[in-house]
Amino acid sequence: MTAIRWTPLNEPGCGGWLTSVAVSPHNPRHVLLGGDMLGIGLSTDRGDSWQSTFGLPSWEIADFTFHPTHPRMVWAGTMSGPCLSTDGGRHWRLMRNGFPPTSDWHYSAPIQKVLINPRYPDHLIAFGGSHRQWHSPGEPLWGAVWESKDGGNRWRRIGTVAARHPGNSQSPGGNIVAVEAAGRTFTTFYAVVPGAGVFVSTDGGRTWQPRNNGLPHLQVMDIAVHPRAPHRLWVALSNYQAQPGQPVLPGGIYRSEDGGRHWKPSVNGLSTKNTTDPNLTARYEAIAVAPTQPDILLTADTAWDGSTLYRSADGGASWQAILRRQDVDCAYPAGLGATVIEFAPHSANIAFVAGSEYVLRTRDAGKTWIDVTAKRVAANSWRGRGFSGLCCVNFRFNPRNSRHAVLLAMDHGNFWQSRDGLRSWTWGGDGMPLWGGGNDVAFADDTGNLMFVTLGQFGNFEGIARSTDGGRSWTILAGTSHGLPERYDRAQPLGIYAASPREVWATVGGKLYCSSDGGDHWQVIHEGPGFSWIAPVSPGARAFYVCGESGVWFTSSGRELKLVEGSPKPCTWVAVDPLFPERIYVTAWRSAEYGGLWRYESGKWSRLRDDRYIARVAVCPTNPKRLAVSTSDHPYHDTCFATGVWVSSDGGSTWTQQNEGLACLRGDVIAFNPHDPTQLVFGTMGRGFFIGRWR
Structure with a gap:
C-alpha cells in the first residue's frame, strides 16, 4: 500500500x-x-x-x-x-x-x-x-x-x-x-x-x-539576568495566600543589583491589586529582558481580571501597559495570561508572548500583535497555522452533507464546525459554554441545523447543548426539568445519537438516556454501568450498540438492551461495519485481560490485534477489509506506550504502522470520511487533528 x-x-x-x-x-x-x-x-x-x-x-x-x-x-x-x-x-x-x-x-x-x-x-x-x-x-x-x-x-x-x-x-x-x-x-x-x-x-x-532578602514572599516564578551586567537580576512573583479566606499578597517584579543579595520592588506602573481570591489578585509569572537592549523588559499580570502585558524601557524603574486582551484578535477566548515571554536575540522590537490557547508576536516593539497560531479567514471563521494543542475527543462527519464536519476536544475545543470541507472552522455560537470540553455530536436532521452536543470533562456534566440553527445559537439542556443531572454534577456525558429530530439517546454518568421530544425531556432507559459511546447500525436506525463496563450492549428498538455474550470488557469503543452491520469491532483500551481489537461476527468473537493501547477503530465505508486503529496513552510517565496509527487492508489479518507526518503518536480519534473514503482523520491527545490519504 x-x-x-x-x-x-x-x-x-x-x-x-x-x-x-x-x-x-x-x-x-x-x-x-x-x-x-x-x-x-x-x-x-x-x-x-x-x-x-x-x-x-x-x-x-x-x-x-x-x-x-x-x-x-x-x-x-x-x-x-x-x-x-x-x-x-x-x-x-x-x-x-x-x-x-x-x-x-x-x-x-x-x-x-x-x-x-x-x-x-x-x-x-x-x-x-x-x-x-x-x-x-x-x-x-x-x-x-x-x-x-x-x-x-x-x-x-x-x-x-x-x-x-x-x-x-x-x-x-x-x-x-x-x-x-x-x-x-x-x-x-x-x-x-x-x-x-x-x-x-x-x-x-x-x-x-x-537569596531572598527583600522579597515579600517566596512564590517566585521566573528570573531574568542582564546580559552584560550579570549581577543585575529581575524576578517575577506570583501571589501568595497563607490560608484560604485570608488576604492574598500580590505578586510583582523585583530587582537586584548585587546578584540577589538584596531585592527591591520594581512595580511602578504595574497592577498590585490584592483580594481574597488568588485568581483575581495581581500575579506575574514571566519576565524577559531584551538581549540587544537590556533596559527593555516585558512582563504580564496573569490574574483573571488583569490580563495585561507591560513594557519597561528603563530597566524596570517604570512600566507601561501596552496590551490588553480586548486589543487582540484571537480564535480562542482565554485572557492574556502570558506565562511565557521571549525576545528575539537580534532585536528588541520582536517578541513572543504565550500562555493558554494562543501565541502572540510583535515586530514593532509592542505596538501591534498578531496570533501566530490562527488567522481569521471570514467574520467568524478561522484557520490554523500548523500548530494545534488540542486534546482531541471526537470527530464527526455529517453523513448527509459532505462539506459539514465537527471536531470536539477538551476545554474551548468543545465544538468547532466546518461547513466548507475542512478549510475553515467556526466555534460554537451564542449559548455554548466557553470551556468545559465537548465529547460527541448528533446530526439530527437533513440540513445540519439541528444538532445535539454532549458537554463536560473530568467527570463533570456541563449539559447537552441543542442548536436548531446550525450552531449560531445553543440551548443547554440540564436539570430536573429536563430529566437530566444538574449542570456541574458528577455525571460525565459521552456519546449521543439521534435517529430523527425527536428521538435522541445519550450516555450521561454511565447511564443511557432517551428523549422522544427532541431533547426537551429525557429519561433513563438503562442504568449501565459505565455506558459511554453509541454506534448505530446505520444512520437513522433505532438499532444501535452501546459501550459499557461489562461489555458491548445492543438494542434493536432503542429501548430494551441486551449484553452481547462474551464481549470484551470494559468496552471502550465500538464500530459497525457500514456494509455488513452484523459485523462489529470493539476495543478494550488498557484492559489487562481484553486489551486490543476484537471482531464480532456470526455469534463469535475474534481478537484481531493484541495491543492494550488500541483506543478506537474505524471501518472504511466502501471496503470492509480496510480497518484503521488509533493508539493512546496517558501523559504521566517517561515514555509513551502509544504507537500511533495502524491500518489493515485484509480485515485485520496483517497490520502496518502509518505515522509519517504525525507530530504526536498518542490519540483516541480515528475516523474515515464517509463521503471520501480515502480520507482519514486522526485526533491526538495534545497536538490536535491530522488528516491523511489512504490511496
Whole structure:
C-alpha cells in the first residue's frame, strides 16, 4: 500500500498551554514552540506557519537552548529528560545516559532547561523542574542538577536546588521553574523554586544558597539576568495566600543589583491589586529582558481580571501597559495570561508572548500583535497555522452533507464546525459554554441545523447543548426539568445519537438516556454501568450498540438492551461495519485481560490485534477489509506506550504502522470520511487533528 502522509488539519489556534518559545540566535526566521503536553512546533518563517516535529519520547515540553556555534543543534527540557535535536528541531532524541532508568509509571527525572557553556559547548548543566508545574505521580527528581562534559552523551548528578537535606547532592529538592547563567564564566547560576524563592550557585551548580532578602514572599516564578551586567537580576512573583479566606499578597517584579543579595520592588506602573481570591489578585509569572537592549523588559499580570502585558524601557524603574486582551484578535477566548515571554536575540522590537490557547508576536516593539497560531479567514471563521494543542475527543462527519464536519476536544475545543470541507472552522455560537470540553455530536436532521452536543470533562456534566440553527445559537439542556443531572454534577456525558429530530439517546454518568421530544425531556432507559459511546447500525436506525463496563450492549428498538455474550470488557469503543452491520469491532483500551481489537461476527468473537493501547477503530465505508486503529496513552510517565496509527487492508489479518507526518503518536480519534473514503482523520491527545490519504 502507499504510505499515508499525515498533515495538520489546521483547526484554529493552539487550544493548549504553551510553555516555551525560542528564537534561534543564528537565524531570526527559525522559531521553536513548546507546550505542556503539546510537543514542539518548528517555524522557519518567524512563526507565520508551523511544521511538525518527531522523535520525542513523550510530548511534555519545557524550555529550549540553542547551541552557541552550531545553528542546527538545540536542546529541549522535557518531563522525560533532556532531548537533543541536530537538525534545527525537526527530529529529537532523548539523551539521559547517567540518569536513572526511565519509568513506566511516573516522570523520573524531568528537566526544565539545559544550559550550555558558551566557551566550552560540550559542557552542559541540566536542571530538574517544570515551569508549568506539571503533575507527576511518584517521586520525580525535582531540583536535581546534572552535568555533562561530553555534549550530553553522559550525565552525572552534581547537586540539588532547595534540597530537603542540605549538603547531600542526592537529596530531594524543589521544582526549578526557571534558571539562568550569570555571564560567560559558567560558574554562577540563578534558579527559582516556587515556595522557596531564589537560589544562587557560585561553584558550577554543586551547592546552592537562598537569596531572598527583600522579597515579600517566596512564590517566585521566573528570573531574568542582564546580559552584560550579570549581577543585575529581575524576578517575577506570583501571589501568595497563607490560608484560604485570608488576604492574598500580590505578586510583582523585583530587582537586584548585587546578584540577589538584596531585592527591591520594581512595580511602578504595574497592577498590585490584592483580594481574597488568588485568581483575581495581581500575579506575574514571566519576565524577559531584551538581549540587544537590556533596559527593555516585558512582563504580564496573569490574574483573571488583569490580563495585561507591560513594557519597561528603563530597566524596570517604570512600566507601561501596552496590551490588553480586548486589543487582540484571537480564535480562542482565554485572557492574556502570558506565562511565557521571549525576545528575539537580534532585536528588541520582536517578541513572543504565550500562555493558554494562543501565541502572540510583535515586530514593532509592542505596538501591534498578531496570533501566530490562527488567522481569521471570514467574520467568524478561522484557520490554523500548523500548530494545534488540542486534546482531541471526537470527530464527526455529517453523513448527509459532505462539506459539514465537527471536531470536539477538551476545554474551548468543545465544538468547532466546518461547513466548507475542512478549510475553515467556526466555534460554537451564542449559548455554548466557553470551556468545559465537548465529547460527541448528533446530526439530527437533513440540513445540519439541528444538532445535539454532549458537554463536560473530568467527570463533570456541563449539559447537552441543542442548536436548531446550525450552531449560531445553543440551548443547554440540564436539570430536573429536563430529566437530566444538574449542570456541574458528577455525571460525565459521552456519546449521543439521534435517529430523527425527536428521538435522541445519550450516555450521561454511565447511564443511557432517551428523549422522544427532541431533547426537551429525557429519561433513563438503562442504568449501565459505565455506558459511554453509541454506534448505530446505520444512520437513522433505532438499532444501535452501546459501550459499557461489562461489555458491548445492543438494542434493536432503542429501548430494551441486551449484553452481547462474551464481549470484551470494559468496552471502550465500538464500530459497525457500514456494509455488513452484523459485523462489529470493539476495543478494550488498557484492559489487562481484553486489551486490543476484537471482531464480532456470526455469534463469535475474534481478537484481531493484541495491543492494550488500541483506543478506537474505524471501518472504511466502501471496503470492509480496510480497518484503521488509533493508539493512546496517558501523559504521566517517561515514555509513551502509544504507537500511533495502524491500518489493515485484509480485515485485520496483517497490520502496518502509518505515522509519517504525525507530530504526536498518542490519540483516541480515528475516523474515515464517509463521503471520501480515502480520507482519514486522526485526533491526538495534545497536538490536535491530522488528516491523511489512504490511496
